Amino acid sequence: MAIKKIAFIVEKLPYKSETSRLALTHAIASQTVEIHLEDGDNVEPVLIFVGEGVLNCLKEQKALDMYGVTSLEMHIKNALLLDLKVLVCKEDLDTFGLTEDSIVMDAEEIGGEVTTEVVPYDEIQKNLESADHLMFF
Amino acid sequence: MAIKKIAFIVEKLPYKSETSRLALTHAIASQTVEIHLEDGDNVEPVLIFVGEGVLNCLKEQKALDMYGVTSLEMHIKNALLLDLKVLVCKEDLDTFGLTEDSIVMDAEEIGGEVTTEVVPYDEIQKNLESADHLMFF
Amino acid sequence: MRLAVFLSEYKEPAMLERLKAEKLGIVLVQNGVYHAAVKKDGKVSPVLSKDVEYYALSEDLQSRGFSDSDVVDGKVKVINYEGLVDLIFNDYEKTIWL
Amino acid sequence: MRLAVFLSEYKEPAMLERLKAEKLGIVLVQNGVYHAAVKKDGKVSPVLSKDVEYYALSEDLQSRGFSDSDVVDGKVKVINYEGLVDLIFNDYEKTIWL
Amino acid sequence: MGKLTIGCFSSLVGSMSLDFAIKLSEAAVKKGHEVDLWLSGNGTMLGKKGQGKFRDYSYLMGTVKELINSGKFKITNCEACAKARGIGREDTEEGFGIASMDWYLASAFGTDRVLHIGGE
Amino acid sequence: MGKLTIGCFSSLVGSMSLDFAIKLSEAAVKKGHEVDLWLSGNGTMLGKKGQGKFRDYSYLMGTVKELINSGKFKITNCEACAKARGIGREDTEEGFGIASMDWYLASAFGTDRVLHIGGE
Numbered sequence: 120m121a122i123k124k125i126a127f128i129v130e131k132l133p134y135k136s137e138t139s140r141l142a143l144t145h146a147i148a149s150q151t152v153e154i155h156l157e158d159g160d161n162v163e164p165v166l167i168f169v170g171e172g173v174l175n176c177l178k179e180q181k182a183l184d185m186y187g188v189t190s191l192e193m194h195i196k197n198a199l200l201l202d203l204k205v206l207v208c209k210e211d212l213d214t215f216g217l218t219e220d221s222i223v224m225d226a227e228e229i230g231g232e233v234t235t236e237v238v239p240y241d242e243i244q245k246n247l248e249s250a251d252h253l254m255f256f
Numbered sequence: 257m258a259i260k261k262i263a264f265i266v267e268k269l270p271y272k273s274e275t276s277r278l279a280l281t282h283a284i285a286s287q288t289v290e291i292h293l294e295d296g297d298n299v300e301p302v303l304i305f306v307g308e309g310v311l312n313c314l315k316e317q318k319a320l321d322m323y324g325v326t327s328l329e330m331h332i333k334n335a336l337l338l339d340l341k342v343l344v345c346k347e348d349l350d351t352f353g354l355t356e357d358s359i360v361m362d363a364e365e366i367g368g369e370v371t372t373e374v375v376p377y378d379e380i381q382k383n384l385e386s387a388d389h390l391m392f393f
Numbered sequence: 394m395r396l397a398v399f400l401s402e403y404k405e406p407a408m409l410e411r412l413k414a415e416k417l418g419i420v421l422v423q424n425g426v427y428h429a430a431v432k433k434d435g436k437v438s439p440v441l442s443k444d445v446e447y448y449a450l451s452e453d454l455q456s457r458g459f460s461d462s463d464v465v466d467g468k469v470k471v472i473n474y475e476g477l478v479d480l481i482f483n484d485y486e487k488t489i490w491l
Numbered sequence: 492m493r494l495a496v497f498l499s500e501y502k503e504p505a506m507l508e509r510l511k512a513e514k515l516g517i518v519l520v521q522n523g524v525y526h527a528a529v530k531k532d533g534k535v536s537p538v539l540s541k542d543v544e545y546y547a548l549s550e551d552l553q554s555r556g557f558s559d560s561d562v563v564d565g566k567v568k569v570i571n572y573e574g575l576v577d578l579i580f581n582d583y584e585k586t587i588w589l
Numbered sequence: 590m591g592k593l594t595i596g597c598f599s600s601l602v603g604s605m606s607l608d609f610a611i612k613l614s615e616a617a618v619k620k621g622h623e624v625d626l627w628l629s630g631n632g633t634m635l636g637k638k639g640q641g642k643f644r645d646y647s648y649l650m651g652t653v654k655e656l657i658n659s660g661k662f663k664i665t666n667c668e669a670c671a672k673a674r675g676i677g678r679e680d681t682e683e684g685f686g687i688a689s690m691d692w693y694l695a696s697a698f699g700t701d702r703v704l705h706i707g708g709e
Numbered sequence: 710m711g712k713l714t715i716g717c718f719s720s721l722v723g724s725m726s727l728d729f730a731i732k733l734s735e736a737a738v739k740k741g742h743e744v745d746l747w748l749s750g751n752g753t754m755l756g757k758k759g760q761g762k763f764r765d766y767s768y769l770m771g772t773v774k775e776l777i778n779s780g781k782f783k784i785t786n787c788e789a790c791a792k793a794r795g796i797g798r799e800d801t802e803e804g805f806g807i808a809s810m811d812w813y814l815a816s817a818f819g820t821d822r823v824l825h826i827g828g829e
Contacts, residue, residue: 123818128587130506131827132403134456135424136709137603137750138828140645141718141790145749148810155815162814170505171403174427177458185452186608189644192458215431244511248492252817254716254825255506255587260698265489267408268707269501271554272522273829274630274723275708277765278598278670282629285690292695299694307407308501311525314556322550323728326764329556352529381413385394389697391596391705392408392489399704401606423605452612474616481702482591482622488704497824499726521725550732572736579822580711580742586824600720602793603751603828631723631751637795646793673722673766675757680800708723709829 120159125149126250127164129172133191134182139175142166142256143194150201165246166198169208173215176207176222176235195235196226205235208243257296262286263387264301266309270328271319276312279303279393280331287338302383303335306345310352313344313359313372332372333363342372345380397485400425405440406491418446418485420477421469423453429469430459441466448472448480495583498523503538504589516544516583518575519567520551527567528557539564546570546578591701592623596693598708600631602646606706607635611649611656613704618661625700627693629667630708636666636685637676650682657684665692711821712743716813718828720751722766726826727755731769731776733824738781745820747813749787750828756786756805757796770802777804785812 127146131138149164156162168176180190198205207222225234247253264283268275286301293299305313317327335342344359362371384390396414400406401423409419419440421429428438429449441447447469451461454471461471472480481488494512498504499521507517517538519527526536527547539545545567549559552569559569570578579586595614599606614624628635635649642648656662665686671677678687686692697703715734719726734744748755755769762768776782785806791797798807806812817823 121818125814125817132424132427134453134605135402136828137646138718141750141828144645144789145810145813149814150811151809152811152814152818155811156818160818162818164814169509174431174457179460180458181455182457183644185456186605186612186647187644188647190456214434216435240509244509247510250585252823252825253494253585253587254817254823255589256718256825256827258698262694262697269522269525271551271725272500273708274766275598278630278708281669281765282690282693286694287691288689289691289694289698292691293698297698299698301694306411311529311555316558317556318553319555320764322554323725323732323767324764325767327554351532353533377411381411384412387487389703389705390396390487390489391697391703392491393598393705393707399706401609422609474612475620477613478593478617478620478622481593481704486702488702490704490706497826499729499826520729572732573740575733576713576737576740576742579713579824584822586822588824588826600723600751600829602790603720631720634754634794639797639800640795641789641792643789643793645789648793669761669763669765670722672761673763673768674754675760675800677759680759680795709720 122161122163123251124163124165124249125252125254126167126246128167128169128253128255129175130170131256132171133175138256139172139191140194143198146203147198147201165204165206165250167206167243167246169243170211173207173211173217178221178223192223195223196229196231199226199233199235200229200231202233206243206246207235207237209237209239212237259298259300260388261300261302261386262389262391263304263383265304265306265390265392266312267307268393269308270312275393276309276328277331280328280335283340284335284338302341302343304343304380304383306380307348310344310348310354315358315360329360332360333366333368336363336370336372337366337368339370343380343383344372344374346374346376349374394487395485397480397488399488399490400440401490403427408491409440418448421449426450426453426457429464429466430454432465437466450477492585493583495578495586497586497588498538499588501525506589507538516546519547524548524551524555527562527564528552530563535564548575590621593617594625594696594700594703596627596629596705597632598630599706600709601634604709607632607649608647610706611652614656614662615652618656618659623661625696626664627696629670633666633671633674633676636681638680638682654684710741713737714745714816714820714823716747716749716825717752718750719826720829721754724829727752727769728767730826731772734776734782735772738776738779743781745816746784747816749790753786753791753794753796756801758800758802774804
């Protein structure tokens, strides 16, 4: 019986490359990882947005209308719907003049119960320390 | 009867991506472009290394030994062998403390006759202006 | 020359400072649109500090969560792909994609 | 934690300033080796200014035209892929690729 | 009406540059211009047969086929770049040309405008 | 002896990150370690059948096959990433696994070290 914590850290911007999208889809894949593991073992993901990566969290992304690809906004909502822990760096939001009003904070309209946590970088550093493995996207 | 001048400008570093290599191979392809054109028409390429791109020109690249891929050094020698005009920005060499001794200046050992020209950026700007098309790699 | 420089990333390429042209246009596309849409530490991007023409691609602004009116500096003209075609054929002769 | 940070590009990632670890190692690979091999305007790269362990991958130095002895700062230890394996298993617990 | 030559060296799905190149081609053709699109480097992945259509990844083949059918759009893969990636004629969708790099230069010779989109 | 899980999200040929991942795997296996290599994003191009062997492009399949034969190396393609690029089972070299993304997390669960190499 063991839980391994994996931190998925997103620091890249969305869309230009596929990187931040793959961070989300891999983190969400933690929902089905049990089938590969022994009883009681599991992976606990934490999704972390830092630096320019916080711009992935903006609301009103029209990527599906414009380019036919799911927006990062929708991916983050899916993560929240599946009760993933989502942390966004407070200092980096401040850098871009963003507040909780500008970013995806919940997935209520699709039935999600957990919310995005805006936290200082110190809290993120603690999560990097407590994680067993780091995946930096 | 027309000659179109195309400037191939290399500003990226070698190896991490394929970009600077493709600049060289596309510039060299000017040698065979005549088969697609009317009699007397031709493309005149000029290869320009600026910014960090000047680091493509270093001698003693062991990429073939280490990774099994042709070095940029060898590509530049091929370009010189085929009499392509190769310009390297003087100011950018200075930035990295490089001199003509550090970079590929000729392809004598394979029979090349033309040499690399180390020129001030002003000269490069003039080439951008006289070119019909710019391809920035 | 009349030169349109396409900027597709949210950084300031060294080359941008050097390029000279009689008519210079900077076209913000892909992640280049962040230069037009966000301020960093309250400041407009240094990319917007030149005395040249600026354009930003509407489709790329909207994909990223911005509306055309979110552009932080009035000198940036928002265009769509159709406008971009006209720009390339009518307003500029040469292009560079940084 | 004991953290090895792989730096694969010749730029200074913002994240590098923030990461804290009991033992921090910076492993210069791919175009990251330029930090170890060239000076810019006569100055050693700011990436080398931290009080941490530094490594540079020999194969990537040599590919780019440098010998192991071209490294501009004595605190950078040149290693090969075999040495890198030992580093990952013996000296550090976690890795980040910037 | 003019002719635009686009070179795209960026990868499918991994980057949005191919989406950009196709949308620009579409807008240009709609306005009556001709477009030549050269795919090199990872750009050659665009012509691969059998691409899945998922909403998490951009899927451009529908638009590409319409463009080819317009008669005003030529799309050509760099032969060596494609072959190095295991993409030969039999892996490539119909309507795509396969040529060596001089095709791009020849297109640039006879065109009004060139937009060269570099690799990653 | 330990186990190393490498995730590589970078493209074949277009980047040297796959070369790095394979060289590192080779060195680790030589020292007696086990390696799991997960390919996602453009990394899935590595398994494509029929890659040409040119000196201008890196060709890794020889080394990959030796690694697979060592019995200490597992290599698996992200199914959706590959399929979006038109790379299905029939396009993939023997010895490559194809799995959904949870395979990578499961490997990370049971490994000693993870090296996650992001995309471009």
